[in-house]
Amino acid sequence: MNFELTEEQQxxxxxxxxxxxxYLEPIAVELDHTGEFPKKVVQALAKHDFMGLLLPDDVGxxxxxxxxYVEVIEDLSRFSAAVASIVNNHTIAAYAIQxxxxxxxxxxxxxxxxxxxxxxGFAIFEHGPTPGVGADALTATKQDVGYxxxxxxxxxRNAGEAGVYVVFATTDLALGAKGLTAFLVKSDxxxxxxxxxxxxxxxxxxxxxxxxxxxxxxxxxxLLGAVNGGAAISAQSLAVxxxxxxxxxxxxxxxxVEHAAAYAKQRVQFGKPVATLQAIxxxxxxxxxxxxLARLGLRNAALLIxxxxxxxxxxxxIKSFLVRLGSKMLIDTCQVEGGFGYSETMPLPRMxxxxxxxxxLDAPGDFPEKLIAASIA
Numbered sequence: 001m002n003f004e005l006t007e008e009q010q011x012x013x014x015x016x017x018x019x020x021x022x023y024l025e026p027i028a029v030e031l032d033h034t035g036e037f038p039k040k041v042v043q044a045l046a047k048h049d050f051m052g053l054l055l056p057d058d059v060g061x062x063x064x065x066x067x068x069y070v071e072v073i074e075d076l077s078r079f080s081a082a083v084a085s086i087v088n089n090h091t092i093a094a095y096a097i098q099x100x101x102x103x104x105x106x107x108x109x110x111x112x113x114x115x116x117x118x119x120x121g122f123a124i125f126e127h128g129p130t131p132g133v134g135a136d137a138l139t140a141t142k143q144d145v146g147y148x149x150x151x152x153x154x155x156x157r158n159a160g161e162a163g164v165y166v167v168f169a170t171t172d173l174a175l176g177a178k179g180l181t182a183f184l185v186k187s188d189x190x191x192x193x194x195x196x197x198x199x200x201x202x203x204x205x206x207x208x209x210x211x212x213x214x215x216x217x218x219x220x221x222x223l224l225g226a227v228n229g230g231a232a233i234s235a236q237s238l239a240v241x242x243x244x245x246x247x248x249x250x251x252x253x254x255x256x257v258e259h260a261a262a263y264a265k266q267r268v269q270f271g272k273p274v275a276t277l278q279a280i281x282x283x284x285x286x287x288x289x290x291x292x293l294a295r296l297g298l299r300n301a302a303l304l305i306x307x308x309x310x311x312x313x314x315x316x317x318i319k320s321f322l323v324r325l326g327s328k329m330l331i332d333t334c335q336v337e338g339g340f341g342y343s344e345t346m347p348l349p350r351m352x353x354x355x356x357x358x359x360x361l362d363a364p365g366d367f368p369e370k371l372i373a374a375s376i377a
Contacts, residue, residue: 003299009068012064017075024076032350037207041083042086042119045083051115052116059106066302081354081355082204085357085358088244089206092241096166098110100224125154127152127154132170132176133176138150138153138213139169139171140170140183146220148216148217155208156210163187180230182230185218191214193211193214200357246298249355252351253355256348259333283332290328297314301315327355
C-alpha cells in the first residue's frame with residue numbers, strides 16, 4: 001500500500017498550511033483566551049472549500065477524498081486544533097447526511113453545508129453510560145405527526161452555532177442502544193434548547209454544550225436512515241470521526257515537536273544550546289518518530305475509507321494508539337523547553353490542552369471490543 005501523497009493531495013495540504021498561517025496563527029492565542037466562536041474564520045474556510053471537502057461536486061463540494069481531508073485536518077491543527085474540531089464535527093454531520101440521507105434531505109442541507117452557510121453538529125452522547133440508557137436518554141415517540149423527541153444530548157460540539165444536528169434518539173428505552181434512530185433536527189426546531197456553553201480545558205472556540213429536547217415534533221421526513229438503524233450510522237460515523245481526530249492529534253504533535261526543536265537551538269544551558277545534548281535529541285527524535293508512525297497508520301485508515309473498504313478496526317487502532325501517545329508527545333516537548341515551555345507565553349500549554357480535548361471529548365466507544373476481536377481472529 002502506497003502512503004505517498006499525490007501531487008493534488010500535496011497541493012491541498014499546502015493550501016491548508018497557507019490558510020493556517022494567514023488566518024489561524026494570528027488568532028490562535030486570542031481564541032484560546034476568549035473561547036469565542038470564530039465566525040469570520042469559518043466563513044473564510046468555506047470560501048477556500050474546506051467545509052465541503054468530502055461532499056460531491058453536484059452539491060457544491062470539493063470531492064477531495066478522505067486522504068486529502070485528513071491531510072487538511074492535520075495541517076489546520078498545527079495552527080488551531082479548535083478550528084479543526086469545528087470543521088471535523090461539521091464534516092461528520094455532512095458525511096452522515098451524504099451516506100444515509102434521502103435525495104430531498106441531501107438537496108435541502110448539503111449545498112448550504114458545502115458553502116458553510118449551514119454548520120453541522122453531531123449529537124450522539126448522553127450523560128448515561130451509553131446513548132439510549134439512563135434518565136436523560138433522548139427518546140423518540142412515534143405519533144401521527146411523525147416523531148416527538150424528549151430528553152437530552154450531552155457534549156455536543158458546534159452547539160448553538162450549527163444550523164442542523166444529526167441527532168440519535170431511542171424509539172424504545174427497553175431496547176436501549178439497539179433502538180437508536182437518527183434524525184435531522186434544525187436548530188430552530190420548537191422545543192430545542194441549547195444549554196450554557198461548557199467551559200472546556202482546551203479546543204476553546206469550538207463550542208460544546210448540552211442540548212435539551214422538550215416535545216420537539218419532527219416529521220417523517222426528518223428520519224435519517226431506517227428506524228432503529230441509528231446504531232450502525234453512529235458506529236460508522238464515529239469511526240470516521242476517530243480517524244479525523246487522529247489527524248488532529250498528529251497535527252498538534254507535529255507542531256509541538258517543530259516548536260520544541262527550534263527552541264532547543266536557542267535555549268542555552270552550560271554554555272551551549274540544549275539541542276546539542278543527547279537527552280534532548282532523544283526526546284525530539286522519539287516524538288518525531290511517533291508522529292511519523294501515527295501518520296502512516298492514519299493514512300492507511302483514510303485510504304481504506306476512501307476506497308470503500310472495511311476500516312473500523314484500523315480506525316480503532318489509530319484512535320487507541322494516539323489516545324495513549326498524544327499527551328506523552330506534549331509532555332516530552334514541554335520538557336525540552338523547560339520552565340518557559342510551561343509558561344502561557346509559549347504555545348505548548350495550549351497544544352497540551354487541545355490534544356487532551358481531542359482524545360477525551362469523543363470516547364472510543366466499542367473500539368476495545370473491535371481490537372480484541374481483530375487480535376484473536
